[in-house]
Amino acid sequence: MTDLAVNLPGLELKNPIMPASGCFGFGREFSEFYDLSKLGAIVIKAATKNQRYGNETPRVAETPSGMLNAIGLQNPGVKGIIEEKLPFLSSFHTPIMANVAGSSVEEYEEVASLLSQSSHIQALELNISCPNVKEGGIQFGTDPNLAAHVTERVKKVSDKPVYVKLSPNVTDVVGMAKAVESAGADGLSMINTLTGMRFNLMSRKPILANETGGLSGPAIKPIALRMIYQVKQEVNLPIIGMGGIRSTDDVVEFLLAGASAVAVGTANFQDPFICSNLIDELPDMLRKYGFQSVQDCTGKGAFV
Amino acid sequence: MTDLAVNLPGLELKNPIMPASGCFGFGREFSEFYDLSKLGAIVIKAATKNQRYGNETPRVAETPSGMLNAIGLQNPGVKGIIEEKLPFLSSFHTPIMANVAGSSVEEYEEVASLLSQSSHIQALELNISCPNVKEGGIQFGTDPNLAAHVTERVKKVSDKPVYVKLSPNVTDVVGMAKAVESAGADGLSMINTLTGMRFNLMSRKPILANETGGLSGPAIKPIALRMIYQVKQEVNLPIIGMGGIRSTDDVVEFLLAGASAVAVGTANFQDPFICSNLIDELPDMLRKYGFQSVQDCTGKGAFV
Amino acid sequence: MKMEWMTVIENEPISLDTFKMVLSGDLVHLMTQPGQFLHVRVGDGATNTLRRPISIADLDYQAQQVTIIYKTIGEGTHWLSMRKPDERIHVLGPRGNGFTTEHVCNQDVLLIGGGVGVPPLYYLAKKLTQQNNRVTIILGFQTKAAMFYVKEFQGLGETIVMTEDGSAGQHGRVTDVLPKYQMKTDLYFTCGPTGMLQAVTQQMAKTPGYISLEERMGCGIGACFACVCQTTDQEDGKGYRKICMDGPVFAAEEVIL
Amino acid sequence: MKMEWMTVIENEPISLDTFKMVLSGDLVHLMTQPGQFLHVRVGDGATNTLRRPISIADLDYQAQQVTIIYKTIGEGTHWLSMRKPDERIHVLGPRGNGFTTEHVCNQDVLLIGGGVGVPPLYYLAKKLTQQNNRVTIILGFQTKAAMFYVKEFQGLGETIVMTEDGSAGQHGRVTDVLPKYQMKTDLYFTCGPTGMLQAVTQQMAKTPGYISLEERMGCGIGACFACVCQTTDQEDGKGYRKICMDGPVFAAEEVIL
Numbered sequence A, B: 001m002t003d004l005a006v007n008l009p010g011l012e013l014k015n016p017i018m019p020a021s022g023c024f025g026f027g028r029e030f031s032e033f034y035d036l037s038k039l040g041a042i043v044i045k046a047a048t049k050n051q052r053y054g055n056e057t058p059r060v061a062e063t064p065s066g067m068l069n070a071i072g073l074q075n076p077g078v079k080g081i082i083e084e085k086l087p088f089l090s091s092f093h094t095p096i097m098a099n100v101a102g103s104s105v106e107e108y109e110e111v112a113s114l115l116s117q118s119s120h121i122q123a124l125e126l127n128i129s130c131p132n133v134k135e136g137g138i139q140f141g142t143d144p145n146l147a148a149h150v151t152e153r154v155k156k157v158s159d160k161p162v163y164v165k166l167s168p169n170v171t172d173v174v175g176m177a178k179a180v181e182s183a184g185a186d187g188l189s190m191i192n193t194l195t196g197m198r199f200n201l202m203s204r205k206p207i208l209a210n211e212t213g214g215l216s217g218p219a220i221k222p223i224a225l226r227m228i229y230q231v232k233q234e235v236n237l238p239i240i241g242m243g244g245i246r247s248t249d250d251v252v253e254f255l256l257a258g259a260s261a262v263a264v265g266t267a268n269f270q271d272p273f274i275c276s277n278l279i280d281e282l283p284d285m286l287r288k289y290g291f292q293s294v295q296d297c298t299g300k301g302a303f304v
Numbered sequence C, D: 001m002k003m004e005w006m007t008v009i010e011n012e013p014i015s016l017d018t019f020k021m022v023l024s025g026d027l028v029h030l031m032t033q034p035g036q037f038l039h040v041r042v043g044d045g046a047t048n049t050l051r052r053p054i055s056i057a058d059l060d061y062q063a064q065q066v067t068i069i070y071k072t073i074g075e076g077t078h079w080l081s082m083r084k085p086d087e088r089i090h091v092l093g094p095r096g097n098g099f100t101t102e103h104v105c106n107q108d109v110l111l112i113g114g115g116v117g118v119p120p121l122y123y124l125a126k127k128l129t130q131q132n133n134r135v136t137i138i139l140g141f142q143t144k145a146a147m148f149y150v151k152e153f154q155g156l157g158e159t160i161v162m163t164e165d166g167s168a169g170q171h172g173r174v175t176d177v178l179p180k181y182q183m184k185t186d187l188y189f190t191c192g193p194t195g196m197l198q199a200v201t202q203q204m205a206k207t208p209g210y211i212s213l214e215e216r217m218g219c220g221i222g223a224c225f226a227c228v229c230q231t232t233d234q235e236d237g238k239g240y241r242k243i244c245m246d247g248p249v250f251a252a253e254e255v256i257l
C-alpha cells in the first residue's frame, strides 16, 4: 500500500493534492464534477476585508503552455465568505485553507483574525504575492522586511497555522523564505504567478484590461521547481508546491524538488476532474518510481 | 514598400531580426543553411578572457514550451574568437555584436577592450546576466550598483556602443535598466533566461549536471514582453527584445511592447531557417497590422 | 456526465474563414437551450491551456448531433478547422444559461445577429418558429464572402441581410434597419460584437429583449471569475454576473455592456 | 537541402516499447554513413522545443526509404509512436559523422550493441558484410520482451544475445562474453548506454574500435555546445568534441566517457 497521507501544520492531508487558491472558487462549481471530500485539502479564493469587484475585463489571456490572469481579487469580502461560502464547503470531509489578501497590514490582520476564528478553517495562506492588485499587495511579496512584518502581525492574531505564499517575482526567493520563517510562518506556498503581458496585434493594446497579469501553467513549472529546491535546502518549513502541475509525473517532480504537498491551479480549467484523477493515479506512479509513500519522496531530488 | 531598416547605436540594421547570443554559435553552422548577409545583425556567443570548457553534461533539458540550458559559457576565449571566428563572420554583409562575459569587473574590461578594438565588431553586448556561471556573473545582473559599475568601466575601455543584457531574475527590472542607463549604456538587450530546474524521475536527480539552468523559449515570452513594456515607459534607450520569438506575430508583439529590434534564440534549434524565414515574412505581416515600417511599430502597444 | 470526447462527423468551410462542424456524442442530450455554449479543448492538451467557448448553432437529438459554426481567428479555431471526420474532440458542456423560449408563443420576435453572433440564433429561430412565433431575422456581416446560413434563416422567417461594404443585401449595419421593425416587435434576441449589442439595446430600449455576451474565459464553469460583467442594478447584492454561468444570455437591462 | 517533411510509410511496434518507423523522402540520398542520426521534430511545433536525435537503422536508396528504430521513453518518442502512415514528419539531417567503413574489408569485425544502441549497428552490419568482412554481433537487452532484430542480425553474421534477466539468449551482459571474441577481432564498433561503452572500451583497449555516444542535444548542428565531451588528449587544441557534429561516432581512445 502506498501511503498518500501527509501531516502538515493544521492540515491532516489524506493525500497531497489540493486545488490552488483562485482556481477553484469556493468549491461549489467543482462539487458538481466530483466529491470534494476526496481532496487532500481545499484552498479557497483570496479573501479581503470588503467585497471587491476586481479588475475590468478581459481578465485572462492564453500564452504558450500557460495563461495570464488579472482577476484582481474579486471576492465577497471576508464576512461574506464566512457566512455564505464556508458552510457549504464544511460539509465535505477535507481541511480548508483560507487565502488571506489585503492592501495594508491592518487589512491582512483583520481578515486573518476573522478567518482564523471560523471553525471551518484549518489553516491560513497569506497571499503576499498577488501581482494584480496595485495598492500594495506586490510590495509585501517582494520586500523581505515587509513580508516578515505582515507575517508576524498575522501570526499574532491567528491561532491557526499560517502558510506564506511566496512570489516568484523576486531576485532572492531564499531570502524571502528565510524572512518569513523567522517571522514565525508555519509553512510556505510556492509559487504564485510571474508577472507577464500579452498584446492584441489588431487593437495594438495589451490584451488584459489591467495591462499586466500573472503567468501560471506548465510554462512556469521549471521556475517553481528551482525555487522550491533552493528554499528547501535552506529553510526548515514544509512547502506546498505549485506551478503548472497537470500530471502525476509533475506531482512527483515537485515532491522530489522538496514539496511536502502540491496545489493544482490552472489545470482545473482545462480538466475540471484533474485533482480527482491525480489522486487516483498517484499511488501507481509513486510505486513506479520506487516510493512507498509521499513523505518518502519529498526532497529526494537533492544531491547529497 | 514596408521599411524594415532600423538604426541603432553602432548597428545599422537592414531588418530587425538577429540571432540571440549563444544560440547561433559563431555563425558557421548556420551559414550552411542560408546566406548570413540576410540577417539584420549577428550576435555571437559569449566571450570570456580565457578559453572555457563550461559545465558538465547534460547541459539542456526540455520544458513545456521551453528549454533549460546550462552551457556555462563554453568558448575559445576572446583571443581565439578574434583570431579564429571573426574573420569568417566578417565575410558577410551584416553587423556583428559581440557578447561579453566575465567573472570579475577586470575580466569584463579586458574582454570588452579587446573586442572593441576589432574592426569586425560593431557593438558589444554586456552579458551581466548569465545564470549559469557561479563565480559572479549572476550578481552583476541582479544588483543595480554592480551593474552600473561594470557598465561604466566597460564603457570607458570601449569605443563601440555597449548594449547591456538584462536578467529577468530580479524584483525590479526597471531599476536595473535605469542604473545601467545612467552608467552610460547605449542600449538594452532584454531578456536573458530565467533560472529554472527539472528532475529526472527515474534517477531522482536534477536533469542538468549544473542542477539549475536558464529557461528560454515561448514559455518566457509573456515575461519578456512585460519587462520590455515596463522598461520602455521609463528608460530612454533602444531595446533589443528577445524571449521565445518564433513567428512574425511574435516579432510584432515585441515591437508593440517597445523593442526596436529583436533577437531569436531557442527557435533556431527547432528550425535553423527561422531567422531567414521571419525576415521574408515580416513585410507582409507588418502591412497586415497596418504598419509602414518597423520603426512605426515600436512601442505602439502602450496606452497613451 | 459533464464532458465527453465527441466525434467529428463533418467539418467544412461555409464562408470566409468560417467553418461548420458537426459533432456527435451522448452529451447532446444535455443540450437544451439555444445560446448555451460548448467549452472545447483545443490543441494536443499541452500547448493550449484554455478551452474555447463556441455556441450551439443547431441540434439533432435523433442523430445525437450538435452543430457549431466558428470563425478561424487564432490558434484554437485554426486547430479546430484542421480536424477531420472521425477524429475526437474533448467537449465540456453544455455550459451557461441560453435563450429561454419556453413561454414564448404566438409573438412577433426579432432576432438580430452580427458575425459569429449569428450561429446561436439559428437554433433559436428554429425553436421559436416551432412554437408558432413570427420570426424576423436581421443578420449583419462584414462582406458578402463572410455571409453564411442566410438561406437556412430564410426558411424560418423574413431575413434581412446587412453588409458593411454593401456587397450583398443592404448596405449598412443591423441598426440601420431596426427602426422599421422596432414597433412590430414583442420581444427581441441579439448576439454579436459588444458595439452592436450596445447600439441594439439602446434602440430597442422600449422592447423586452435578451442579449448574449462574449468574454474571454478561463474555467467556463463559474469558478475563476474571468468572465464577469457588472449589473445595472446598483443595489444588486453581488453587483456582477458571470457570463459563463449566469449568462451568456441576459435580459437586456440586467447588465452593463 | 538539409531538412524535409518526410512521409511515414510504416510505424509498428517490434518489441516492448520499441517501434520501427520507415520514412520516405529525398533526404535519403544524403544519408551515407551508418551511425549518422536524424534530428526529428516532435509534437505540433509549439509544445516541444527540441528535436529528438534518432539513429539511422537501415537505408533503401532505391525506395528512397530510411528506417529508424526507437524506444518510447518520454513525450517525444511517444508522439512518434502515434504517427500513422502517410503522415509527415519534419526531419533535419542526416547529421553527424557515423561509422567510417570505406577502408574496412576482409576483416574480423565485432559489433557490440546495447538496447537502443542496437539500431545503428544493423545498417553498419549490412555495409560491413557487403565489404566482405566477417561480422560477429553481440546484442544486449534487458529482457526477452525487449529484444528486436535478432533474426535480421543472424542473417548477417554470428549473433550472440545477452539478456540481463536471462529470459533469452545468455544470462548476463555483453561484456561477459567479450573475452571470448576479443582475440579474434581486428576492429570493433559499439553503441549503447555509457556504462556499457566504458566497460567495452576498457576490455577492448588493445583493439582498434569506434564508439557511438549519446547526449542530450539542443541544436543538433554544432552551434549550441549542449552536447560536448572532453578529449583524452590533454594537448588537444580545443579539448572537446561536439557529439552532434564531430560524432556521434568517435575512435574509442579519442574522448573521455
Ligand SMILES: Cc1cc2nc3c(=O)[nH]c(=O)nc-3n(C[C@H](O)[C@H](O)[C@H](O)COP(=O)(O)OP(=O)(O)OC[C@H]3O[C@@H](n4cnc5c(N)ncnc54)[C@H](O)[C@@H]3O)c2cc1C
Binding pocket: A061, A062, C037, C050, C051, C052, C053, C054, C055, C056, C068, C069, C070, C071, C072, C073, C074, C075, C076, C077, C078, C116, C119, C120, C213, C214, C215, C216, C217, C248
Ligand atoms: C459564450 C461564447 C460563445 C461563442 N460562440 C462562438 C461561436 O459560435 N462561433 C465563433 O466563431 N466564436 C464564438 N465565440 C468566440 C470564440 O470563443 C473565439 O473566437 C475563440 O475562443 C477564439 O479562439 P482562438 O484560439 O482562435 O483565438 P486566440 O485569439 O488565439 O485565442 C486566445 C484566447 O483568447 C480567447 N478569445 C479570443 N477571442 C475571443 C472572443 N471573441 N470571445 C471569447 N474569448 C476569446 C480564446 O478563448 C483564448 O482563450 C464565442 C465566445 C463566447 C464567450
Ligand SMILES: Cc1cc2nc3c(=O)[nH]c(=O)nc-3n(C[C@H](O)[C@H](O)[C@H](O)COP(=O)(O)OP(=O)(O)OC[C@H]3O[C@@H](n4cnc5c(N)ncnc54)[C@H](O)[C@@H]3O)c2cc1C
Binding pocket: B061, B062, D037, D050, D051, D052, D053, D054, D055, D056, D068, D069, D070, D071, D072, D073, D074, D075, D076, D077, D078, D116, D119, D120, D213, D214, D215, D216, D217, D248
Ligand atoms: C546520436 C543519438 C542517436 C540516438 N539514436 C536513437 C535510436 O536510434 N533509437 C532510440 O530509441 N533512441 C536513440 N537515441 C536516444 C533518443 O534521442 C532519446 O531516447 C529521445 O530523445 C527521448 O525523447 P523523449 O521525448 O521520448 O524523452 P524525454 O525524456 O521526454 O525527452 C526530453 C529531452 O531529453 C532528451 N533526451 C532524453 N533521453 C535522451 C537520450 N537518451 N539521448 C539524448 N537525448 C535524450 C530528448 O531529446 C529531449 O530533448 C539517440 C540519441 C542520440 C544522441
Ligand SMILES: Cc1cc2nc3c(=O)[nH]c(=O)nc-3n(C[C@H](O)[C@H](O)[C@H](O)COP(=O)(O)O)c2cc1C
Binding pocket: A020, A021, A022, A023, A045, A046, A069, A071, A073, A099, A127, A130, A165, A191, A192, A193, A215, A216, A217, A218, A220, A242, A243, A244, A245, A263, A264, A265, A266, A267, C218, C224
Ligand atoms: C485565475 C487565477 C486566479 C488566482 N487567484 C489567486 C488568489 O486569489 N490567491 C492566490 O494566492 N493565488 C491565486 N492564483 C495563483 C494560483 O493559486 C497558483 O499559485 C498559480 O496559478 C500557479 O499554479 P498553476 O500554474 O497550477 O496555476 C490564481 C491563479 C489563477 C490562474
Ligand SMILES: Cc1cc2nc3c(=O)[nH]c(=O)nc-3n(C[C@H](O)[C@H](O)[C@H](O)COP(=O)(O)O)c2cc1C
Binding pocket: B020, B021, B022, B023, B045, B046, B069, B071, B073, B099, B127, B130, B165, B191, B192, B193, B215, B216, B217, B218, B220, B242, B243, B244, B245, B263, B264, B265, B266, B267, D218, D224
Ligand atoms: C543554449 C543557449 C545558450 C545561451 N548562451 C548565451 C550567451 O552565451 N550569452 C547571452 O547573453 N545569452 C545566452 N543565451 C540567452 C539567449 O541569448 C536569449 O537571451 C534567451 O535564450 C531568450 O531568448 P529565446 O527564448 O529566443 O531563446 C543562451 C540561450 C540558450 C538557449
Ligand code: FES
Binding pocket: C216, C217, C218, C219, C220, C221, C222, C223, C224, C225, C226, C227, C228, C242, C243, C244, C245
Ligand atoms: S470563465 Fe471562469 S468564471 Fe467564467
Ligand code: FES
Binding pocket: D216, D217, D218, D219, D220, D221, D222, D223, D224, D225, D226, D227, D228, D242, D243, D244, D245
Ligand atoms: S546539440 Fe548543439 S552543439 Fe551539439
